[in-house]
Amino acid sequence: MIIFKKISWKNFLSTGDAPTTVFFDRSPTTLIIGENGSGKSTILDALTFGLFGRAFRNINKPQLVNTINERGLEVEIEFSIGKKHFLIRRGVKPNLFEIIFNGKLIDQLANNRDYQEYLEKVILKLNYKSFTQIVLLGNSSFEPFMQLKQSDRRTIVEDLLDIQIFSSMNSILKSKSSELRTEMGSIEMKKGLFNQKIQVQEDYIKRLKEDSESVINQKENVITHFQEEKETARTSIVSLQNEIGTLGEKLTNEGYDKKKSSEYEKFQDKIEYKLKQEEKELSFYEKNSTCSTCKQIIDDQFKKERLIDISKNIDDKKGGLDKIQSEIEVLENTLQTYREVGRQVVEKNKQLAGVQSKIESIESNIERTLKEIDVLRNKKKLDNSVETELITLKEQLETSLQEYSVLCDQKQLHEYAHELLRDSGIKTKIIRQYVPIINKYVNKYLNELDFLINFSIDENFNETIQSQYRDEFSYASFSEGEKMRIDLALLFTWRMVAKLKNSVNTNILILDEVFDSSLDNEGTDAFLKIINTLDTDTNVFVISHKGEILYDKFLSTIKFVKEKQFSKIEVA
Numbered sequence: 001m002i003i004f005k006k007i008s009w010k011n012f013l014s015t016g017d018a019p020t021t022v023f024f025d026r027s028p029t030t031l032i033i034g035e036n037g038s039g040k041s042t043i044l045d046a047l048t049f050g051l052f053g054r055a056f057r058n059i060n061k062p063q064l065v066n067t068i069n070e071r072g073l074e075v076e077i078e079f080s081i082g083k084k085h086f087l088i089r090r091g092v093k094p095n096l097f098e099i100i101f102n103g104k105l106i107d108q109l110a111n112n113r114d115y116q117e118y119l120e121k122v123i124l125k126l127n128y129k130s131f132t133q134i135v136l137l138g139n140s141s142f143e144p145f146m147q148l149k150q151s152d153r154r155t156i157v158e159d160l161l162d163i164q165i166f167s168s169m170n171s172i173l174k175s176k177s178s179e180l181r182t183e184m185g186s187i188e189m190k191k192g193l194f195n196q197k198i199q200v201q202e203d204y205i206k207r208l209k210e211d212s213e214s215v216i217n218q219k220e221n222v223i224t225h226f227q228e229e230k231e232t233a234r235t236s237i238v239s240l241q242n243e244i245g246t247l248g249e250k251l252t253n254e255g256y257d258k259k260k261s262s263e264y265e266k267f268q269d270k271i272e273y274k275l276k277q278e279e280k281e282l283s284f285y286e287k288n289s290t291c292s293t294c295k296q297i298i299d300d301q302f303k304k305e306r307l308i309d310i311s312k313n314i315d316d317k318k319g320g321l322d323k324i325q326s327e328i329e330v331l332e333n334t335l336q337t338y339r340e341v342g343r344q345v346v347e348k349n350k351q352l353a354g355v356q357s358k359i360e361s362i363e364s365n366i367e368r369t370l371k372e373i374d375v376l377r378n379k380k381k382l383d384n385s386v387e388t389e390l391i392t393l394k395e396q397l398e399t400s401l402q403e404y405s406v407l408c409d410q411k412q413l414h415e416y417a418h419e420l421l422r423d424s425g426i427k428t429k430i431i432r433q434y435v436p437i438i439n440k441y442v443n444k445y446l447n448e449l450d451f452l453i454n455f456s457i458d459e460n461f462n463e464t465i466q467s468q469y470r471d472e473f474s475y476a477s478f479s480e481g482e483k484m485r486i487d488l489a490l491l492f493t494w495r496m497v498a499k500l501k502n503s504v505n506t507n508i509l510i511l512d513e514v515f516d517s518s519l520d521n522e523g524t525d526a527f528l529k530i531i532n533t534l535d536t537d538t539n540v541f542v543i544s545h546k547g548e549i550l551y552d553k554f555l556s557t558i559k560f561v562k563e564k565q566f567s568k569i570e571v572a
Helices: 042-051 112-124 130-134 148-159 163-208 212-253 257-287 299-376 378-423 423-449 480-501 521-532 545-554
Strands: 004-010 020-023 029-034 073-081 084-092 095-103 451-457 463-467 508-512 539-543 556-565 566-571
Touching: 004 042, 020 566, 029 545, 042 112, 042 130, 042 508, 042 539, 095 112, 130 480, 148 257, 163 378, 163 423, 212 299, 257 299, 299 566, 423 451, 423 480, 423 521, 480 521, 521 539
Parallel strands: 029 539, 029 556, 508 539
Antiparallel strands: 004 020, 004 073, 073 084, 084 095, 451 463, 556 566
16 A cells, blocks of 8 residues: 655745645545635645656646746655655756655666656556546546546556556567567578478489489580580670670761750740741731831831831741751651660660670589589598488477477467457456446445446446436536536545555545535535545545635645745645
């Protein structure tokens, strides 16, 4: 059980340099009161920030620093687990995160994320979501169990039932299975390689035992055939090289003048532009007798002469355009020829490369065959060593077969274990056993809260809500007060389940403004009866605006007040 002893914070939200300290284990029930803005809910944010590095409400980390002092934010939380005493110290400006165990600082891990994971998984054994389901209930940023996704519901229940270990085991198993598959694949490759080598060696020995001279003659004939093929290929190479040379000369002769083509195109554009200007001027003189600029009448003789000159210019330019276009067409035809010859050169080079590759292959075959002839001529010297190598290869193959057999057995065990550890396996069986208990306690607390419905969840965390008349409802269909009763019933249930399992059991329960808006008088009375019947090792803190109504119903009171722009507390 986690026994939270005290929390202290400074320069946190509205709190200044003077530390604010709240003792968790000194009273079974504590009422926290204060005016709006006095800092009552700061305890929630300080607690979750100290443990998980994030505020309970939707407040960004930099915004947690007091806006007046602007630095020196620090939160300290003391708690014990059995005989182990812990102090968590976390700060901003400067950044600080320390875990002190029995007075000694636990060495920082690689990074804050790993350090935080160590705190949650090794020490607290709960995460933020699980913590908020059994310790905190608020109206601001709290996300009730009923509003969580199915996967998040499962995670919380698994934490409470202390069966997350099976998920961790399954993750490790998946990693081991992956390593196993890799190792099996490697051995399969080795098996195939050994079988191949053995086959080659056996064939080799067989060849060695054949009539040497007969085999040698055959192989010499093979070499002769290879050499003939080689000579044929060389002749092909000479022919291809000649063809490539001829095509190269053609490329040179059919050289494409890209610069000349570009100049022609520019000249064409210039003539076309001037032609348009001439045609525009011709059209003007044909259609008009008055100058567009000075508005004077154009002399007929001048107009006649001008029309003749312009027409002649147009004819000249059109003639020039025809010549240029003819030249461009010639250049384009040359370009097509150039490209075709280039393509032929590329193709011949491919053929040349293929023939050269064939020659290399032939030479390799000749070399290999010559080596085989040498081996045959010295077979008597080699017989013993070859036989020994074959025996060694067979022994290595047998070892690989044994290793593979062991891995197959391991693989079968892994598959069986994976089936057990998956969500639908042993975890679901355990959850199925606790579902009746969970439903029993939820309905017990709902009844004590005077909310007469039948609430149940199944092993997949889907809920069914029925009235006493068997009408079915959804969580969303209820009023805020009714939702609050369900949330409270689930909160008390999770705490009870945690205590039964001794998983994430803790002494503190903090409720923020549950009386102020959602619960009516009957609900408030019912809730007070419940918290007064909790175990003696439970310390309940209730944040409320209804101090005058609730003051005498709690054993101790903490009042938050504002003084000189800073929050402080007064303990009654």
